[in-house]
Structures are given as structure tokens and as C-alpha cells.
Amino acid sequence: MLMKLAWRNLWRQKRRTLLTAAALALALALSLFMRSIQEGSYANNIDNAARFATGLVQIQHPGFQQSQSIDDLVPMADAFIAPVQTLPEVSHLLPRLESFALAAGDQRSKGALVMAGIPSLENGYAKLEERLVAGDFLDDDDAQVLLGEGLAQFLELNVGDEVVLYGQGYRGQTAAGLYRIKGLLRFPVPQLDSQLVYLPLPLAQGLFSTGDQISAWVMHTHQLSQLPALESKLHALYPDHAVLDWQALAPEMAQQILMDRAGGLFMMYLLYGVVGFGLFATLLMMTLERQREFAVMLATGLLRGRLLLLVMIESLFIAALGLMMGLAIAVPVLLYLAAHPIQLTGQTAHMMQELGWDPILPALVAPWLFINQIGIVLMLLLLCLLYPLWRILRLELVSALKGGAHGG
Template sequence: MLLKLAWRNLWRQKRRTLLTASALALALFLSLLTRSFQEGSYNANIDNAARFFTGLIQLQHPEYAESNSIYDVIAGDLEQFPYLKNMNSVSYILPRLESVALAAADDRSKGVLVLGVDPEAEDRYSHISSKVSSGNFIDSDSNGVLLSEGLASYLKLNVGDEIILYGQGYRGQTAAGLYTVNGLLHFPVKALDNQMVYMPIKLAQELYSTGNQVTSWVLHTDSLEHVAAVETKLKDHYQDQLRVRDWQDLSPEMAQQIAMDRAGGIFLIYILYGIVGFGLFATVMMMTLERQREFGVMLATGMVRRQLLGLLFIESAFICLLGIVIGTLLTMPVLGYFSFNPIEITGETAQMMLEAGFEPILPVYLDPSLFITQAVAVTFILLLCLVYPSWRLYRLNLVSALKGGSHAH
């Protein structure tokens, strides 16, 4: 009976009902657009940065994160990690040997970061060969190395020249080697461009005398949503044998930057909800005050206050549901369109993004959790707006409500 009554009451004032629902729909539409573009950009940045350097997850020796020492290595044969091989949601598993060395050429020297990789697998994963600005990319059996342009410029080296790498190898052995520069890599990030040396992992293992061992296994999941689940499974399985680190642990600066930017975006959405909330509160309050005589008659004819409050809540729930449906119907086609036809960035910004290895577009993020979160936020606003009108209705004086209504009439 209350449901029928609430539904009829709504359409007695069609304009007010539709205006209130439209205000909620607009808030939902704007917040969903903002959050979808925001999360889409974050996901693209995380994915690109992971492919470029850290990966989404790394398996390391338990001590390696603190020591960064070539002493703390793990098995470099994937056959020794059958659990890893058979994991669902993991699209790439790559071995890496990472260490430092002193690079020298003629009378110049510089501390460098040496990265031993499986060239073919690494190229499939990060398309590193597209960064080669001159010379050739390396293969697994190559005896040459790739230098970043900034480093090559500092050492005054070019393709075909030789570079000496000198450092400390596994268990105190000396790491020293003379290598030919196969090609130069262009990195837009200065910190990397000034110190990177890429070499085939076999050559790196030979240089550092690690045998068939690596400093980390790099994993990439099918999507970012799977990272937490895969990380938990790996931690449960390997426990103290291996350290499992996700992209947030590997790139804390980026994680912090994204967290701060996300907080700023959410704060703006809260301001939007606040503005909409005030308008909504005024409408709900007016809806309650205008109907005092009607509520008085209902109470006089035997309806209890609890039922009257229930009626108000059901009416508000219908308006809220209507707003969410309209908002979702407005948002879905727009987000769907931008998902298949993303906004393209042009000019200098696009050039910078291309150089950094990013596609110059604004991607959108489509996920049910976003819709659910924003729908819950809209519902919460409406419930908040109902607190004071409900209290007024609960304290309603029957005589003055009937008198006020008849006088107004």
C-alpha cells in the first residue's frame, strides 16, 4: 500500500520529481565522467611505466630490496618455479639481472646501471627496440651492448666503439669486461638516459659471475585489477623464500603522485555533490513543508508516524532510483563512445607523451565498481538530505498541521 501511495504521490508533482531526479542524474553523470577519465589515465601510466622498467610485480631474494646487492640473487631457470609458470592472469614472466658498474672510455668514466635482459622477450613486453635511435638492437647471443644516448654522449661513444665495464661480481669476484656498442637508446627520462646499459642476460651473468641466477623475475598481469590477487597468491605460496613486490612498492614516487592526484579529483567531486546536495535538500524540505496538511490528514485518519516516515523514504528512494537510472543511461553511451574513440592529444604535449612511450590519448576506465561507488554516493546524499525533514515530520503537531493546511487552503 505504501509503495503504491508513494508512486502516485511522485507523479502528482511531475515537474518537481523530474527536476530532483535530473539533479541527481547530472551529479552522477559528471562524477562518472571525471572518475573514468582519471582512472583511465592512471591505468595507462602505470601500465606504461611497468612495461618500461619495473614490471607490475617482481619476485626477488628476500634481502635484495634493502641491499640491492649482486650477492642476493635467485634461480634464473623458470623450470624451478612451476607455481609461477602455471599461474592464471599472468601474461609475461621475464628474467632480469640488475646491478651497477663503472663505465669507462678513454679518459672518461661514470657510474652506470647495468640491466641484463632476455632481448626477445623484453622487446615483446616493452617494445624496447623502438627506442633504438642509431645502430641495431641486441639478440640473446649478442656480445654487444646498448647504451642510453645521454651516457654515450658523456663518454663520447658511438655505435661500433668499445666500452669497459668494471664492478663487483658475485661473492667478491671482480666484474670486468670490454664490450662493443651495438646501438643507442633514446630515453625521455633524464635519470635513465644518463646511466642505462642494456645487455643480453647471458652476457650480464658472465660479467657478474652469477651463473644461471638473476636478481628478479618480472611479472605482468592481464590487467591491473589482477595485481593484488596474484601478489597475494605468490606471497602465500613463497612466504619467506622470495620477496614479492608490486608496482607501488617498486615505484613509490609514482604511487604517491597518483594517490595525491586521485584525492584531488575526489575532493572536486565531493564539492559537486555538496552543491547538488544543497539543491536536493531544499527540494526535499519544500516537499515536506508543502504537504503538512496532507500529512496531518493521514495521521488523523489512523496512519502511524513510522508509516508516514516510511512513505517519505520510499518516495525519496524512487526519486533516487530514477536519478541513478537516468544518470547511467546518459553516461554509458558517452563513455562507450570515448572507449572506442578516445580523445586524442595534439601539439607539444602529444610529442612529449610519444617520446615517453605513452600513446597521446585520454583513455577511459570502464568498471562496474566505479558505477556502484558513485551510485552509493548519490544515495548517501539523498539519505543525508532526508534527516532534517524526517525529524520535522516526526515532531509534526497534528492540530497545527491541519489548521495551517486549512488556512493556506
């Protein structure tokens, strides 16, 4: 009975009901657009940055993150990594060896970051071959190396020249080798471009005398949302090793995303605040205009608790109408943007490409985003209802009836 009465009451003032629902719908749609594109951009950038450098998650020796020492390694043996190969979340699995060495040409030398992997796997994962600006890409069994373009320019070397690598190998052994340069890579990050020497993994293991050991196993998931589940499984499978995700491996990027997300949330809550004031005014007006009606209902025997419930049901109907209108606007647009991301052009697109990112603004369509926004709308409604409900709870019948009669 209360449901029918609440529904009829709403349409006594059709314009007010529709305007209030439309305000909620607009707030929901705008917040969904903003959050979906924001989170979609984060997911896309995280994916690109992970492929470009660290991967989404790594298995390392417990001390390697701090020491970066060639002595803190993990096995490359099939028996060690076999449990990971059965995990459904893993889309890419790559062994990598990283260390430091002195790189020298005929006249100049410089400290270099030596990174080694299996070229065919790395190219399929990070598209390294697209970074070539001179020469050819490596084969898996190559005895040649690739240099960052900035490092090659500093050492005054080019494709076909030879570079000397000299450093410390495993357990204090001397690491020294002379290698022909097969190609030059260009990276948008200056520090990497001016320091990187890339080797096939077997060649690097011979240089540093590591045997069948590597610095880390690098993994990627099919979807970013699968990362927490993968981390949990890896912690259980490798309790004696360090399992580090992209946030631990690239804390600067994680901090940047955190700050940008905070700014987006502030704008979203500001939007809801503006809508909330309008909603509060509408609900309060509905309450004050109907004081005589409420007094008559209470005088004829309606319990005050039932009257409060009636007002809450009316407000929920308005919220439900606003939510349906907002979702009807937002969902088709977001689904389209998820399948056809916004393509950036001009200087902005060029800058993103230089950073190794796709010049697009994809939309993330995830259930948790919709649940969060719907929850915020309902919480906003509850906050706006508190004062009108308090007024009804403190309503005095005699004064309300006299006020209504005088006003009529």
C-alpha cells in the first residue's frame, strides 16, 4: 500500500520529479564518463609501461630489489618455473638478467645498464624491434648486441662497430667481453636511451658467469584486474622469494597515478556536491509543502514510522528513476568507447607516442565502477533525507494543521 501511495505522490508534481531524477542521472552519467575514461587510461598506461620495462609482476631473489647485485639470482630451470606455466592468469612469461658494466668504445667509456632476455619473446611482448633506428634485431642465439642510440652517440659507435663490456660477474668473477653492435634502439626515456646495452640471454649468462640463473621471471596477465589473484598465487607458490608488482617495481609511476586519481575523485565529489544541494532543496521543499498532508495522515491514525517510510520510498523511487536514466545514457556510450577508444591527434598524440604509450583514451567498463557510482548516489540521497526526516519526526500536529489551514 505504501509503495502505491508513494508512486502516486511522485506524479502529483511531475515536473519536479523529472527534474530531480534528471539531475541525478546527469551526475551519474558524467561521473561514469570521467571515472571510466580515467581508469581506462591508467590501465592502458600501466600495461604499456609494464611491457616497456618491468612487466606487471616479477619473481626475484629476496635481496635483489635492494642490492641490484649479480649475486642475487633465481633459477632459470623448468622445475622452478613450471607451477607458473599452469596459471590461467599468465599471458606472458619471460626470463631476464640485469646488471651493470662499463661500456667502452675506442675513445670513451660509460657506465651501462646491461639487460638480457630471449629476443623473440621480448619482441613479442615489448615490440622491441619497432624501437630499431639502425641495423637489425637480434636472433635468440646471436653473439651480437643492441645499444641505446644515446649511449652509441656518446661512445661514438655505430652499427658494425665493437663495444667492450667490463664489470663484475657472479661471485666476484670478472665479466669482460668484446661484442659487435648489430643495431641501435631509440627509447623515449633519456636515462634508458643513454645507458642500455641489450644482449641475448645466453650471451649475458656467459659474460657474467651466472650459469642457468637469471635476475627475475617477468610476468604479464591477460587483464590488469587479474593481477591481485596472480600475486596471491605466486606468494603461495614462492614463499622464499620476492614477488613484486608494477607498483613496487615502478613506484614513481604508481605515485603519479595515485595523485592524478585523487584529483579526479575530487572533481567527481564536487559534481556530486552541487547535485546534492539541489536534491536536498527538492526533498526539503517536498517535506515543507506537505506538512498539513502529513499532519492529517498522522491524525487519522498513520504511525509516524510508516510516514517516514513513505517519504523514504518516494525518495528511493526518484533515485531509481535517476539511476535508470543515467545508466541508459552512460552504458551505450561507454561500451562504444571501450570498443572504439578516442584517438588523440597532434602534439598530444606525438608526446604520448614518445613515452611509449598508445595515443588513445580508452574507456574501462567494469562492474565495480558502476557499483561505486550507484553506491555514491544512494549515499547522497540518504544524506539529503536526514534533515527532512528529522522535520517529519518532530512535526507537531496542531501547528501543522493550523499552518496548512491558514495557508489555504
